[in-house]
Amino acid sequence: MRTHDMVKTLNQLARILKSGPNVELQDIVINSKTTYKELNKEEIALNITTLLALSKIKKHTWVEFIEENRWPINIQKRDSARNLIGKILKYLDGHPNALKKLKNDVESHRGQGSIELLNALSSLLDDSK
8 A cells, every 4th residue: 555545545534533423442333334225227327417417517607506505625726527526426425414405405496497407416416325
């Protein structure tokens, strides 16, 4: 293992430990059996096409979206729209409360705006874990 790989691993471990309760080390229980919903080919195809459509949204729109939600995501000048999508997905994966709030926001706006976009967002935010 290289030093930078070790740093990434330790940072991940630190995030995991920080997100849990403050307990004695010998009392830590790590659930290594996290399961993800298996998707069929049609669901995979739908999600891929949705991701492709999202990747075509302009960078400034993603920046506004991040700022509106007050997510502490580091935005670099060199980040592309796809980089920002990745950062958003990573943030939401590690912050279940932010994901829950976003889902609630989508649900509360059902009657407004593009139903296709809201459905796309809902399908991507589906509880697949």
